[in-house]
Amino acid sequence: MREIVVISGKGGAGKTSISASFAYLSPPETVIADCDVDAADMHLLMKPRIVQQEDFYSSQEAVINPDLCTGCDLCYQVCRFDAISREDGIYSVIPLNCEGCAYCEKVCPVQAITMKARLDGQWFISETRLDKPMVHARLGIGTENSGKLVTLVKNVARKIAEKYNKDFIIVDGAPGVGCPVIASISGASFVVLVSEPTVSGIHDLKRVYDLVRRFGIPAGLIINKYDINPEKTQEIISFAQQNAIFLISQIPYDESFVQAQIRGLTMAEYGSRQIKKLLRQSWETVMELSE
């Protein structure tokens, strides 16, 4: 089983459009996983029919029972997150600030504080219009455990792949270089880096590749919108050569990326003949490289 993760560091480089195209081009024995749980978009192209939906409880928050609280102030003194309010002498928790560390619960001398589970999101297993199952999720607003939810989505996708003998998992990864993207790439067989020839694109590519290299995962590169700045494209190619990153393909700037979205289709279905061909070749290259 091969797990192929598409990431970009920077948003808007074409990560979802390309992973969705791979999902379309891949053999029937594929599971799709949308790990961009913070701003998931894959479902807009896959028309999922949800077959299983689960709540994701991960973090906790403190709750103060005002009937038991004696106002001793200990919770206020130990909280490092400004999460205890003591307005008018009444102690309460500011949920948005509470990290769920439970320090206050432990020091409360009268057991007035309890920790309650926080609903941090939902995750789904769906059937898609491509007849390939998809695991996706929706992180609750303002929650913190997106890395954990990413790991959960990946683990569910792996279980489905094992159970039904699937050969591929295609993962739309999270942006950035922090916890969610670390969770996205850990355990991957191959990483596809999507970059664009802009100063930001190059900057973010270098940072995210630094991370990929630490994990020792083989990586290939797709330069999207390569023709908006030939010099920067050359700079990206040089960076790839210096770092032994395989250059998978260069895709031209094409506004039909947006038209495809509007129609709920992948670029592998809707793109021009040239783009379709480039995407097909890209997928074939990824299959070879990830073997």
Add this chain to the structure above:
Amino acid sequence: MTIAIASGKGGTGKTTLSVNLALYLAQKQPVILADLDVEEPNSGLFLTADLKEDLIRYNMVPRWSGQCSLCRECQANCVWNAVIVLRDRVMVYPQLCHSCYACSELCPEKALPMVPYRMGVVRHFVSDNLNFVEGRLDIGQELAVPLIAQTIKYINEKFDKKIVRIFDSPPGTSCPVIEVMKNADFVILITEPTPFGLNDLQLAVETVRQLNKPFAVVINRYGIGDNQVENYCQTQGIDIIARIPNDKAIARLYSQGKTLFDNVPSVAHELQRIEQYLFSKAGKA
């Protein structure tokens, strides 16, 4: 006044708008621009400014003193599994630590003193009217929020509250962006007129509403997609305060790291509209 520029989706123009709005406003008044997308800080790429301060930022994490009875109290007190007690020692995983101090202060033997642990840097640059401050997370660090908080703290300590502040936010709807929006008086959500843009805008709107912050929308690459974003804003009663056109010339300037406010008249015009909107709002409040 602190204005946070945010979006659910990445790549919609947060940095472009932050940098150009800051430079546009700085033509007439002092402005502070902060890049709080500490995982991928990009604003600095579009600026020429002199480095004034470069500070390593630390988180406080526990370090085992090397001697204790291994009572396991610390492990029981850590909800993030950042402290693990083995047969002969205590292991600390600083990257998982949220600096709550529980393990350290509740240790009966005081065997886990808190020590500084490097998470990234805060840099301060100056160019005429513009003070630019960025937070930059070290690669391999997992938690963005503590560094965002420290970057904002730096700004609060250095500058007068009255100076206009523009906060370039991280993408998404989770903790990092909340940390930024919490500290803002007004939020500008920037989006693209596309299905992905609309979907992610809706998530961002939910986020700002949960925080009860006043906000408005700017549409970037206006003309590229459909009018679903406009319809949505209209039915929700959300002000669209500017429309930055979809223009290959803009994309090209952006790709070169160049600014738009002084190169593209249509962008300058939209920035002026944002300025008018913001300051009339501030006048009312």
